[in-house]
Amino acid sequence: MTESLLLSRRDLDFLLYEWLDAEALTKRPRYAEHGRETFDAMLDLSAEMAARHFAPHNKKNDAQEPRFDGERVHIIPEVGEALRVFAGSGLLGATMDEEVGGLRLPSLVAGACMAWFQAANVGTCAYPFLTTGNANLLLAHGSREQIDTWVRPMVAGRFFGTMCLSEPQAGSSLADVRTRAEPRPDGRYRLFGSKMWISGGDHELAENIVHLVLARIPGGPPGVKGLSLFIVPKYLLNEDGSPGARNDVSLAGLNHKMGYRGTTNALLNFGEREGAWGELVGEPHRGLAYMFHMMNEARTGVGLGATALGYTGYLHALDYARGRPQGRPLTDRDPASPQVPIVEHADVRRMLLAQKAYVEGALGLCLYAARLLDEERTAPAEEERARARLLLDVLTPVVKSWPSQWCLAANDLAIQVHGGYGYTREYDVEQFYRDNRLNPIHEGTHGIHGLDLLGRKAVMNGGAGLRLLLETIAATARRADAAGGEAAEFGASLTAAAQRLGAVTAHLWAGGSPEEALANASVYLEAAGHVVLAWIWLEQLLAAQGGTSAFHAGKRQAARYFFRVELPRTGPQFDLLMARDLTAAQMDPDWF
Amino acid sequence: MTESLLLSRRDLDFLLYEWLDAEALTKRPRYAEHGRETFDAMLDLSAEMAARHFAPHNKKNDAQEPRFDGERVHIIPEVGEALRVFAGSGLLGATMDEEVGGLRLPSLVAGACMAWFQAANVGTCAYPFLTTGNANLLLAHGSREQIDTWVRPMVAGRFFGTMCLSEPQAGSSLADVRTRAEPRPDGRYRLFGSKMWISGGDHELAENIVHLVLARIPGGPPGVKGLSLFIVPKYLLNEDGSPGARNDVSLAGLNHKMGYRGTTNALLNFGEREGAWGELVGEPHRGLAYMFHMMNEARTGVGLGATALGYTGYLHALDYARGRPQGRPLTDRDPASPQVPIVEHADVRRMLLAQKAYVEGALGLCLYAARLLDEERTAPAEEERARARLLLDVLTPVVKSWPSQWCLAANDLAIQVHGGYGYTREYDVEQFYRDNRLNPIHEGTHGIHGLDLLGRKAVMNGGAGLRLLLETIAATARRADAAGGEAAEFGASLTAAAQRLGAVTAHLWAGGSPEEALANASVYLEAAGHVVLAWIWLEQLLAAQGGTSAFHAGKRQAARYFFRVELPRTGPQFDLLMARDLTAAQMDPDWF
The missing domain is CATH 1.10.540.10 (Acyl-CoA dehydrogenase/oxidase, N-terminal domain)
Structure with missing residues (x-):
């Protein structure tokens, strides 16, 4: 390719x-x-x-x-x-x-x-x-x-790694992890339990597999506060560090997925016999906090992977649309005239422009987040580093979820551009669509990230994270205002949407129970995501403004698309949130 | 099952x-x-x-x-x-x-x-x-x-049938069909050409396969006006009607699809040797009109199939949600308390209620359309029959497209309710999602139905079809108004949305070119679809109003969901249409 x-x-x-x-x-x-x-x-x-x-x-x-x-x-x-x-x-x-x-x-x-x-x-x-x-x-x-x-x-690529969190009875609910780690006199631990959905959980691609496993040391507190983190290798190491005997970790089976099939996904049993040897990472009972280091990185990675799948699908669809002759312009119905490439049809162009807006917006968001990591690590002043850390923290659920939703939508459109061909395995796009469907599920489902954004990130430190996000957006809007023209117009739309996001957040948490506040957390995540992406697009528009190339013209048109077609979707979402709508929450399970 | x-x-x-x-x-x-x-x-x-x-x-x-x-x-x-x-x-x-x-x-x-x-x-x-x-x-x-x-x-089930329209160079553009039918002295024809995407195109499930084939009789007019319809069997018949020698129809290959795999989908070659025998149906050059008889039926059938897939996915998700314990209420974070079934979580309930609103709404729409067919066939007065025919005609693109879009969305939510399990082939819902993805493509793509609704159905007979639809909706709204309470409130929302649909249609066609009018035909289709479904839900609400059972309470809650969460989506869509937005249409292909 x-x-x-x-x-x-x-x-x-x-x-x-x-x-x-x-x-x-x-x-x-x-x-x-x-x-x-x-x-x-x-x-x-x-x-x-x-x-x-x-x-x-x-x-x-x-x-x-x-x-x-x-x-x-x-x-x-x-x-x-x-x-x-x-x-x-x-x-x-x-x-x-x-x-x-x-x-x-x-x-x-x-x-x-x-x-x-x-x-x-x-x-x-x-x-x-x-x-x-x-x-x-x-x-x-x-x-x-x-x-x-x-x-x-x-x-060096000699050992590969995994993260082992979920268990059959504990997926989104890590408080219910049961795997136990029994201390041994030599300071090591013996682990017993089953871990589910372990990507890369078993294979012979590397000399060894390093599992990072959440487990409970007996006597620790219940819930997530009693989780500790362990290194549990597939093979124990010899004195010289080379892999030796098998550890007591066994593959119970592989999951057979709709997509993402190239990655083994395993149910692993630890300690079917004498217990799997493991060594503690850091201090006892702080495992979840450590694991969040990897989870946050994985979440950003999921967003980037979803983006990459959406992006390649878009490029495939564009390539197909430029090469596939079918039909004629609305003003030329003469069947004797040659057919035109389908990129000439308004609806195909709409589907391509939507994909472009989704995938280039998502890539911008993911790289912006990566840039924040660099700021967090290397900005000269501690204040700047803290600012980057906080902004990244509040953005993480969006970086994970928005590409997972909208770059999957892009893959859906890529199939549609291909027509019947796109639905066949002879072409590539159906696989992208199947692969991408995993992304709204793993590393925290869409719903979990809604709760994370509205229930934690938007209110942590007295709302400092959200305030910082809104200030950052406002700064972009001010630059857009100074630039004038359509940038200023879009900047005004963005300002209005961002203010609404702030107002909705305050309104949801002003009195009422957490259940009421969080009843539509997924809708909040989606509305906030579109506001964030509008900001990213305004940033890209400003960066592209001076450009005279076709590429820069395309950037500007995609930004227009986002502001004219996508951002307005947030209107009814904010209305619903402002109304504290409880229609779904009040649905009695017996009424289904 | x-x-x-x-x-x-x-x-x-x-x-x-x-x-x-x-x-x-x-x-x-x-x-x-x-x-x-x-x-x-x-x-x-x-x-x-x-x-x-x-x-x-x-x-x-x-x-x-x-x-x-x-x-x-x-x-x-x-x-x-x-x-x-x-x-x-x-x-x-x-x-x-x-x-x-x-x-x-x-x-x-x-x-x-x-x-x-x-x-x-x-x-x-x-x-x-x-x-x-x-x-x-x-x-x-x-x-x-x-x-x-x-x-x-x-x-009797001894012969099976197909419909053969598309060709490799003629998918959506039937004007470009090339298969030719040469008349022979005995009144029959010899056919030559390739037909693509033929569902049920070859198999040994029946004694014979009856292909209905669109082809051109030499000398006829170009474009769709020169298409005639032929019966071309896989096996020629003996004197006694039993299948005899093979006709010159051969299977060039099967398509390998993402879903819907149980149905063979074939590329057929007619006339690789001496020509495939065919007999003309009706008059020459009227083939497309005849084929529309089958296509309209197939389109309604596609809507119903999409609905059925969405419906079974919903029931699977509901069953899973009632049986899967995971997590605890927001007000009880004590890890020692038992986990609750996920149907108790607000976001899961939201996903289930959305599915219910989509699939029960779609089923209502499809059965309403079927009821119109019965009216068309058996209503006592010709005026009533004509009314049913016209209403069905204008509704057909919605009956085909709305379930194809939203019952696929329901399948997406069914996977999400299942979490990681839903993404595996060990469970059923991923197949429903793959199967359902075909429906926005075949029997006219989503985009084609947008053009059909806005470009033909909404303006035919001076707009009589759309007027009839809006009058029918208005009649329901009047009944809702008389019923009072929330029915009246929803009736007022529906009236406003229907009036907007009428106004948008008039505005789009008031001056300007067809390109401008039709630039966002897909958006029009989606907005009109949601208005139609709101009407179907108001009908169901009125029918359920007296009921005291849990079932009736569920119907009312699903109707509320549709009016509070779904219908408002049309606001930005109508805004875009009223603005005659040309962002996508004006995207230069070189800018991608």
């Missing part, structure tokens, strides 16, 4: 250099050894590796999904080959320090690199994605020895 | 007897031999056959889809067995006269019966569905001899 069907490099250049000023990061000590050349080289390399090693087996790994024969998991060989190439690039440690084998790239650049792989093959990508997240967690919360023992081989 | 996971018999009873007054039809001479007992008996039989013979192989036929080995098509044997049982019930001729083997049921009852089978197994259903449509076309436009030769064996 050619790179040009995966992502638009022109768009990445725009987002990184014309908007988010990636080059400014090279002034920071952490990134001083980088320059635009090294960023560009990594982007070139990623695009090329993605097209050459990841995209070609995307369809095959869907049709011939991983299979468990009761003994071992069989995966087509292309996956392992692609991952060896990937590990060789150093991207597993893209943002990490050199001392653990990392490239010390900004998250902004690393995110743009990862998007190429996710667009090419989201199933194969999940392995490095989880490995990096696992390693980052241990870098933040593990001991020096744990970093040496587990992180280095992961960054 | 139990019947109660397919459809709600209680709801069907409500729609048929408490709302649409099916019993009144038994006063009409055509249906005089029927009574509620026979209607109920057919519904009971359908539910039982669907659960017993259709549902059990739904998953298997998806996993082991039909396969073409280059010689013949292999289909799991359960399909043929189910279809033999179905044919034995007489339902292939449900609405037809006894003289051709039919049951002479009202379309209203026949539709309700078919919905059971579509909910159980939409893939297997497509064969009888197309066969009945084919036979109905020939009953309306075929000769006496054609009815005897082809219709009788189809009604």
Whole structure:
């Protein structure tokens, strides 16, 4: 597959250099050894590796999904080959320090690199994605020895990582995790329990698998406050750090999914025999807080993966629409005249422009979030770092959920542009649609993120996070106002919508019970998401304003589309929230 | 599978007897031999056959889809067995006269019966569905001899039927059909050409396959005005009517779809050798008009199929939500207290209520349309018959498109209610979602129906169809106003929305070019669809008003949901249309 069907490099250049000023990061000590050349080289390399090693087996790994024969998991060989190439690039440690084998790239650049792989093959990508997240967690919360023992081989691609949270009786409700970890005299633990939905949970793609497992140490507090985090490897290590005997972790079975089939997804049993050896990460009972390090990264990654799937679907649809002749303009019904490419039809153009608005908006949002990570890490003043941390915190549910919803909608439109062909497995877009349908479910469902945004993020620290978001939006609107013309007009629309978001939040929490306030939390998430995306589009419009190229004209038109067609959707949503509508909440279960 | 996971018999009873007054039809001479007992008996039989013979192989036929080995098509044997049982019930001729083997049921009852089978197994259903449509076309436009030769064996289930319109270069654009039919001295024709996307195009489920083929007789006018309709059987008939030699029709290949896999979908070549024998239906060059007989029936059938898939998905989600414990109420975070079934969570209830509003609304719409067919056929006065015909004509794009969009949305929510489980093939809902994704594509894409509604149906006969729809809606609103209370309130909302629909239509066509008027035809279709569904829900609310049961309370709550959450979506859509927004239309293809 050619790179040009995966992502638009022109768009990445725009987002990184014309908007988010990636080059400014090279002034920071952490990134001083980088320059635009090294960023560009990594982007070139990623695009090329993605097209050459990841995209070609995307369809095959869907049709011939991983299979468990009761003994071992069989995966087509292309996956392992692609991952060896990937590990060789150093991207597993893209943002990490050199001392653990990392490239010390900004998250902004690393995110743009990862998007190429996710667009090419989201199933194969999940392995490095989880490995990096696992390693980052241990870098933040593990001991020096744990970093040496587990992180280095992961960054080198010798070991892969997982995150083990859910259990059959505990999906969204982590308070109900039952897996227990019994302390042993040598300081280690023996784990007993079942973990569900473990992506990359078993395979032979790496020498070892490093499971990060939430479990309870007997005697700890109930609920999430009694969860501790453990490193539980598939293979115990020999003295020299090489994998030795099997740990007591066994694969009970693989889930057979609608999409995302290339990633094994497993039910794992820990401690069917004498107990699975595990070592504690950090302090007891603080496991969930540590795990949030990885979960937040995973949530941003889910948003980026959803975006990448939407993006490649859009490019496929555009390519098809430019090449497929069908029908004639409304003013020329003469059947003797030649048919026109379907991109000429207004409704096809509408579907393409909607996709463009969704996927380029979502990519902008994800890269903006990555840029915040870089600010959090390297901004000169602590105040700036704290500001970035807070803004990222409040944005995370949107970064995870908005692309999951709207880039799936983009994939739906990509199928529709293809007509009947798009519905067949002979074409690519139906797989993107199936793959993307996972994203509103994993790493916190859509509903969970609604509760997170309205119930936690919007009210934490006396509402400081939401205030910061609204101030940041207001600053953009002021720039738009100064720019005049349609930017000012859209800025005014954005200001009105943002003020409504603030007013609705205050209204929902002004008296009344949490049940009432949160009854329509998902609607709130969606309305807030559209306000955030309108802001991202206004930012892109401002960045594109001076441009005279067709590319810049397209950016401006997509921004217009978002303001004219998408942002108005929030009107009825805010009305519903302001009315504190309880229609759904008051539906008696017996009435269904 | 139990019947109660397919459809709600209680709801069907409500729609048929408490709302649409099916019993009144038994006063009409055509249906005089029927009574509620026979209607109920057919519904009971359908539910039982669907659960017993259709549902059990739904998953298997998806996993082991039909396969073409280059010689013949292999289909799991359960399909043929189910279809033999179905044919034995007489339902292939449900609405037809006894003289051709039919049951002479009202379309209203026949539709309700078919919905059971579509909910159980939409893939297997497509064969009888197309066969009945084919036979109905020939009953309306075929000769006496054609009815005897082809219709009788189809009604008996010995022959199956197809409709062959599309070609590789002619999907939505039927003006570009190239298949040619050369007249021969004996009055028959030889056909040459390729037909694409032929559902049921090849199989060995029946003794013969009766293809209805659009083709051009040389010398005819170009475009759609030069299309004639032909009967082209897979096997030529012997003197005694039994199938004999193979006709020159060959299977070039099967399409491999995302869903709806149980139905073979074929590329057929006619006339690879000496030409495929065909006989003309009716007069030359009137083929498309005849085909519309079948297409309109198929479009209503698509709406009903989409509804049935949405409905069974909803019932599966409801069943899961009642049985799956997870999490606790917001006011009880004590991890020692037992988990509650997820139906207790507001967001799950919202997703279930939305599904209920979509699927029960859509079922109401489809059965209302079926009732119009009965009026068209049997109303005492010609004026009433003409009124029913006109109203059905204007409603057809909505009946096809609204369920295809919103019952797919219901399936999406059904997956979401199931969480990760819903994404696996171990559960049923992911298949419903994949199956349902076909419906916005076939029998006219969503965009084509937008053009049909705004470009043809809303303006035909000087706008008589749309006027009739708006008058019919207004009559319901007046009844609601008389009923008072919330019915009156919703009636006022409906009146305002319907008036806006009328005003928008007039505005779009008042000056300006057709391109401008039709630039947002899909948005118009969606807004009009929501107005129509609000009307259907107000009708259901009025029918449920006196009821004291939990079922009736549920109907009222679903109606409230539709008016409070769904109808307001039309506000921004109407705004966009009133602004004659050209953002998408003015997107230069080079700007993408």
